[in-house]
Amino acid sequence: MTTLTERPTTIAADDPRLKDSSATRSYAVLGVLVAVLAVLPFLLDDQTETVAVRTLIFAIMAVGWNLMSGYGGMFSFGHAAFFGIGAYTDAYLLVQHGVSPWIAMVVGALISAAAGTLIAFLCLRYKLAGPYFALATFAFAQVFLLAVQNIDALNRTEGFNVPILSEDSWTMMQWKAGSPLYFWIPLGILALGLLGTIWFVHSRTGQYAQAVRDDETAAASLGINVMRVRLVTVAASCALTSVAGSFYTQYYFFVGPEQGFGSAVSVNAIVPAVIGGIGTIWGPLVGALIVGPLSEWIADVLREPPGFLSFLEGLSGLDVAVYAALLILIVLFMPKGIYGTLRDRFRS
Amino acid sequence: MTLLQVDQLTKSFSGLRAVSDVDVTVTDGEFLGIIGPNGAGKTTLFSLLAGQLPPTSGRVVFDGQDITGWPADKVAGAGLVRTFQLMRPFESMSVLENVAVAAHHRHRSRRAARRHALEVIERVRLAEYVHAPSGSLPTAGLKRLELARALALEPRLLLLDEVLAGLVPAERAPIIELLREIHADGVTVMFVEHIMAAVMALSERLLVMAEGQELALGDPQEVIRDPRVVEAYLGEDYA
Ligand SMILES: Nc1ncnc2c1ncn2[C@@H]1O[C@H](COP(=O)(O)OP(=O)(O)OP(=O)(O)O)[C@@H](O)[C@H]1O
Ligand SMILES: [Mg+2]
Numbered sequence: 039m040t041t042l043t044e045r046p047t048t049i050a051a052d053d054p055r056l057k058d059s060s061a062t063r064s065y066a067v068l069g070v071l072v073a074v075l076a077v078l079p080f081l082l083d084d085q086t087e088t089v090a091v092r093t094l095i096f097a098i099m100a101v102g103w104n105l106m107s108g109y110g111g112m113f114s115f116g117h118a119a120f121f122g123i124g125a126y127t128d129a130y131l132l133v134q135h136g137v138s139p140w141i142a143m144v145v146g147a148l149i150s151a152a153a154g155t156l157i158a159f160l161c162l163r164y165k166l167a168g169p170y171f172a173l174a175t176f177a178f179a180q181v182f183l184l185a186v187q188n189i190d191a192l193n194r195t196e197g198f199n200v201p202i203l204s205e206d207s208w209t210m211m212q213w214k215a216g217s218p219l220y221f222w223i224p225l226g227i228l229a230l231g232l233l234g235t236i237w238f239v240h241s242r243t244g245q246y247a248q249a250v251r252d253d254e255t256a257a258a259s260l261g262i263n264v265m266r267v268r269l270v271t272v273a274a275s276c277a278l279t280s281v282a283g284s285f286y287t288q289y290y291f292f293v294g295p296e297q298g299f300g301s302a303v304s305v306n307a308i309v310p311a312v313i314g315g316i317g318t319i320w321g322p323l324v325g326a327l328i329v330g331p332l333s334e335w336i337a338d339v340l341r342e343p344p345g346f347l348s349f350l351e352g353l354s355g356l357d358v359a360v361y362a363a364l365l366i367l368i369v370l371f372m373p374k375g376i377y378g379t380l381r382d383r384f385r386s
Numbered sequence: 387m388t389l390l391q392v393d394q395l396t397k398s399f400s401g402l403r404a405v406s407d408v409d410v411t412v413t414d415g416e417f418l419g420i421i422g423p424n425g426a427g428k429t430t431l432f433s434l435l436a437g438q439l440p441p442t443s444g445r446v447v448f449d450g451q452d453i454t455g456w457p458a459d460k461v462a463g464a465g466l467v468r469t470f471q472l473m474r475p476f477e478s479m480s481v482l483e484n485v486a487v488a489a490h491h492r493h494r495s496r497r498a499a500r501r502h503a504l505e506v507i508e509r510v511r512l513a514e515y516v517h518a519p520s521g522s523l524p525t526a527g528l529k530r531l532e533l534a535r536a537l538a539l540e541p542r543l544l545l546l547d548e549v550l551a552g553l554v555p556a557e558r559a560p561i562i563e564l565l566r567e568i569h570a571d572g573v574t575v576m577f578v579e580h581i582m583a584a585v586m587a588l589s590e591r592l593l594v595m596a597e598g599q600e601l602a603l604g605d606p607q608e609v610i611r612d613p614r615v616v617e618a619y620l621g622e623d624y625a
Contacts, residue, residue, distance in 0.1 A: 047501065047502070047505055048505055048508065049501050049504050049505045049508070051497075051501065053501070053504065055482070055504060055516055055517070056497065056500050056501055056504060058496075058500070240496060241496070242490045242494060242496065242499070245479075245483065245486065245487050245490065246487065246490070248476065248478060248479065249476045249479070249484075249487045251478075252475075252476035252477050252478050252479070253474045253475070253476055253477075255438060255458070255474060256470065256474035256475075256476065256535075257476075257487070258437075258438075258457065258458040258459045258462075259436060259437075259438065259458050259459075259462055259467070259468060259470070260459075260462060260467075260487060260488045260491065260535060260539060261459050261462035261463045261467075261488075261491045261539060262459055262487075263459050264459065317478070
């Protein structure tokens with residue numbers, strides 16, 4: 039039987055219509071961006087650098103969240119589960135077994151990928167989609183939170199303190215306070231996360247993931263194994279968010295159940311991505327650059343409110359209120375997020 | 387050689403028998419036209435064959451394998467590919483990307499998939515839209531996109547569900563020519579269509595469905611003279 043393959047192709051290998059410069063362009067932008075950001079530790083004072091590091095942690099989480107929820111179309115409201123696994127794997131292995139955080143990061147990422155795959159499999163197996171899927175992921179994260187609070191080996195509600203060393207140590211990922219390495223490491227992780235995102239989006243599996251997101255039935259009819267593609271996307275997403283959690287523990291020398299698995303953590307992964315633009319490469323980063331400083335500013339206001347806001351002193355939860363307001367504004371006026379909207383405007 | 391064998395295939399939707407005890411055998415290389423009034427069960431039959439719907443009862447054997455109840459992706463992988471009457475583009479993607487997703491089935495590399503996709507796009511005469519967002523295509527364009535994606539999989543058996551609908555006559559001719567060419571390349575085709583001129587020009591055999599059942603099956607010229615077919619579908623004028 040003759041098939042279409044045996045027909046000599048009529049398209050030249052260098053047909054200009056085949057050119058896709060978008061990946062190359064994204065890699066170039068990433069290179070420039072990382073180079074520019076890398077000098078920040080020399081310019082920022084210690085206080086501002088703390089904000090910058092927090093922003094990077096937000097960005098890594100959001101880039102991870104975006105893989106599954108933005109490109110995969112599976113809205114996770116439970117990414118705290120994977121941030122927490124990363125944070126706790128690091129703390130537990132380091133404190134109890136003296137394992138290097140570099141190794142713990144990888145172990146945590148693998149556990150998160152496995153946990154995320156299992157959770158997603160169960161949700162998808164029982165055909166949970168849209169808000170039901172989101173609620174199910176939220177429920178799983180809450181279960182993890184409760185579990186951690188009740189497991190002796192994980193110090194229940196007390197969490198873990200990372201012992202502070204007297205000398206710098208690459209193996210233990212510790213340097214004197216204010217060392218630029220505390221900025222460069224999350225920057226490196228973010229760069230790898232974005233690099234992976236760009237590669238993924240242009241890969242066969244990434245194209246499949248977006249096809250499945252757009253129309254699952256059509257994707258399956260073209261021979262795509264919908265479940266497999268979804269689970270691969272979820273695994274990558276959870277692994278990256280987990281690494282952010284591991285670094286969190288190393289940076290703050292502490293993790294407790296709420297810092298790891300609290301629902302506020304899930305919100306922190308969602309908000310930058312939605313504000314910046316879900317399903318875009320740069321959206322989560324753009325969003326984090328807004329949310330990171332904003333969260334610091336809110337914390338300042340609550341600590342020492344200016345006169346007319348004195349009633350806010352000592353209140354907590356203002357950040358969540360501000361995020362909620364921001365989200366509503368974005369969803370109403372810029373459903374594609376700030377980056378997504380600007381990009382579309384410049385294209386047309 | 388028999389490529390597809392359908393035995394007593396039935397689909398009930400809470401009482402309504404959309405497809406009822408259909409028996410068809412399709413020979414390798416054949417072009418089988420399928421006609422029937424609206425709601426006859428033509429699209430449902432395709433969904434049963436291609437795995438979008440599980441049959442209530444009956445059996446489907448494709449290329450010697452019992453594929454009854456297989457998931458859609460596995461059926462497509464085996465070489466049985468359908469298009470959708472209600473078009474289902476991947477709306478966030480351009481036309482080229484849409485077809486490349488399908489071409490990836492045979493081509494792992496991005497370059498090769500895009501190249502093959504572009505070739506198919508030219509064949510279905512969508513070249514002017516190659517980089518257009520698929521959501522922005524007019525109906526005629528979306529129909530051709532459906533056809534292009536299916537062709538990019540290089541199927542053995544192609545189920546076409548009203549790919550000519552919405553095309554003005556001038557747009558139909560090249561697609562009919564293309565279908566003839568695809569058929570000549572050895573692809574077996576099942577062709578659901580309301581446009582009788584195209585059905586008669588292409589079909590080697592004709593299946594008429596009505597109310598889920600097989601009303602007539604055989605030589606197109608004979609089938610369209612069958613009084614029951616005239617009554618159920620064509621109306622006196624055509625005969
Ligand atoms: N998912 C479904 N649930 C319930 N009933 C359905 C479903 N799909 C189809 N039907 C019914 O089954 C019958 C056959 O529909 P089908 O779409 O297969 O007809 P068709 O021959 O393709 O018609 P047309 O020429 O209009 O495309 C119709 O009565 C339709 O309403
Ligand atoms: Mg139909």
